[in-house]
Every structure is written in C-alpha cells, then in structure tokens.
Amino acid sequence: MSLAQFLAPLAAPFNLGLCLLALAAPALLLRWRKCAAGLALAALLWPLWWSLPQAANWITATLERRHPPVADAALPPADAIVVLGGGTGLDAWFDAGDPRAERLATSRVARAARVWHRGDAPVLVLSGGARRADAPSEAATMAQAVRKLGVPETALVLEEDSRSTRENARRSAQLLRERGARRVLLVTSAMHMPRAAAQFERAGLQVAPVPADSEIVSGKGDWGARWVPTRTALRRSGRALKEYAGLLAMRLER
Incomplete structure (x- = not known):
C-alpha cells in the first residue's frame, strides 16, 4: 500500500472522527481523562465543522484558486x-x-x-x-x-x-x-x-x-445555506481533504 492510499481514507472527516474516538477509549482506560475528553470532543467537532457549506467552500477554494479558469x-x-x-x-x-x-x-x-x-x-x-x-x-x-x-x-x-x-x-x-x-x-x-x-x-x-467543473457553491448571503450542516458539504470537504492528503503523500514520497 502506498502512502497516498493509506492517507486517503483518513482524509474523510467522518473516518478521522472515528479514529479519534477510538483513541479516546484507551486514554480513558488509562485514566487520562482530559486527553480522552479532548479526543472525544475533536471526534465530534471535526466532521461537524467540515459538514458546514462555508467550511467546504473555503477549503475547496484554497485548491481551485491555484489554477484560475482559463478561456x-x-x-x-x-x-x-x-x-x-x-x-x-x-x-x-x-x-x-x-x-x-x-x-x-x-x-x-x-x-x-x-x-x-x-x-x-x-x-x-x-x-x-x-x-x-x-x-x-x-x-x-x-x-x-x-x-x-x-x-x-x-x-x-x-x-x-x-x-x-x-x-x-x-x-x-x-x-x-x-x-x-x-x-x-x-x-x-x-x-x-x-x-x-x-x-x-x-x-x-x-x-x-x-x-x-468548479465545486465552489455560492451561499448568496443566505445564513442557512452557509452555516447549516449538510451531507453534500461533508462530501465536498472530504474530496478537498483527500486532495491535500495526496499532495502531502507526494512530498513525503520524493
């Protein structure tokens, strides 16, 4: 398995959240209560953040703006x-x-x-x-x-x-x-x-x-369209995070 193949599943926000939650269990057994609580909170907040359309737009834009549209x-x-x-x-x-x-x-x-x-x-x-x-x-x-x-x-x-x-x-x-x-x-x-x-x-x-095929979606000023969590935004965020995981793997595999 290549490094990119290893990192790609972890880039999905929900998958990483599950990994953090799995790490919280042994921390709790070892009585590292603050560590366990921190991991559990991160496991909840990480996928929640990336399910926000505004967050999905932001991370998508950081990739798409590297190569603007060309006539x-x-x-x-x-x-x-x-x-x-x-x-x-x-x-x-x-x-x-x-x-x-x-x-x-x-x-x-x-x-x-x-x-x-x-x-x-x-x-x-x-x-x-x-x-x-x-x-x-x-x-x-x-x-x-x-x-x-x-x-x-x-x-x-x-x-x-x-x-x-x-x-x-x-x-x-x-x-x-x-x-x-x-x-x-x-x-x-x-x-x-x-x-x-x-x-x-x-x-x-x-x-x-x-x-x-740009994936940035305009919220048109609607608060709900930007800040209400959706599965679509979570999927878009996951694709963008996968791209960053692939870029990281390329640097590390040189």
Whole structure:
C-alpha cells in the first residue's frame, strides 16, 4: 500500500472522527481523562465543522484558486490534450452533439472537445481505468461521449489501465512519449488540478492546466445555506481533504 492510499481514507472527516474516538477509549482506560475528553470532543467537532457549506467552500477554494479558469482562446498550442476520468455525466447529455450546450458548461469532456475543435492540439488522450471488473473503463465512457461531440476516432488515444492520479500521469506520459509528445493541455476538475498537474509534471510532461467543473457553491448571503450542516458539504470537504492528503503523500514520497 502506498502512502497516498493509506492517507486517503483518513482524509474523510467522518473516518478521522472515528479514529479519534477510538483513541479516546484507551486514554480513558488509562485514566487520562482530559486527553480522552479532548479526543472525544475533536471526534465530534471535526466532521461537524467540515459538514458546514462555508467550511467546504473555503477549503475547496484554497485548491481551485491555484489554477484560475482559463478561456479557450488563451490556451497555448500543445502536442496533446489529456482528460482525466470522473464525472462524465449521463450519456444522453451528449446526444445533441454540441460541446457548447449549457448543460455541458462544467463538463471536462465537453471542455476537451471544444479545445480540440479549436485546433490547439491534434491528439486527445482519455485516461481512466474501470472502477469495477464488470464495468467499462472511464476512458471508454469518455470516448463514447466525446465522439458524439464531433471528435473523430483517429484523434483519440485511450489509457484504460490507471487506478490513481499517479498512474494516470505515468501511463499517459508513456503513451505520449511513444508519439513524441511532451506538451499537454491537462483537463480535470479545478479541485483536482493541483495534484494532477504536479503528477504529470513529475512524469516528465510540460503541463498547461485547463480546469473544469468548479465545486465552489455560492451561499448568496443566505445564513442557512452557509452555516447549516449538510451531507453534500461533508462530501465536498472530504474530496478537498483527500486532495491535500495526496499532495502531502507526494512530498513525503520524493
């Protein structure tokens, strides 16, 4: 097990809360009452804090602001576009064949299709393995969608074996080197971009980030929308904390 795989489950606020609660039990048995009480309180407050939409927005913003949105016209030319799997959406969303459709505004696949149609890069690499043995790979799912958006089969390269961001980078880099490509436009979620870009650069590629699908949610001044705990906010916080755990693991594994 890699360090990233070890840290990722602990990054989930609820999981860490359970770990703190488990540590409180032996502390209480050892009669370290203040320590046990502190651990138990932290076990309660940690997931509660990250279930607040305001807290989820804050930690999400610390990641997404590292790579602000970039207009298609401002992107540099590259040898290839690389899209990382995740959240492709319903197949029917792409049936109209329009990558600029409003419902696809935050789709990373549609963003990649728009960039390809501009002629900024001739090759579109779709990276992501299957999550289950009986399911199609993420790359194959994206390929089905992007074909509907007018990208021809001849432009597609599928990387279907990766199970992590590090593998996305290493396997994609290998496929690109075989084609003499080094400069890539990397498309993934804005939250995931800091870790993804770092992994692709570590794999020896020159990366121009193309962030998509921002997860910051506006509370529009509504107190309840910002400070009432929700499961959605807890999940968003967990994803952001997982990204920080991955970044920490990258530093420690150097």
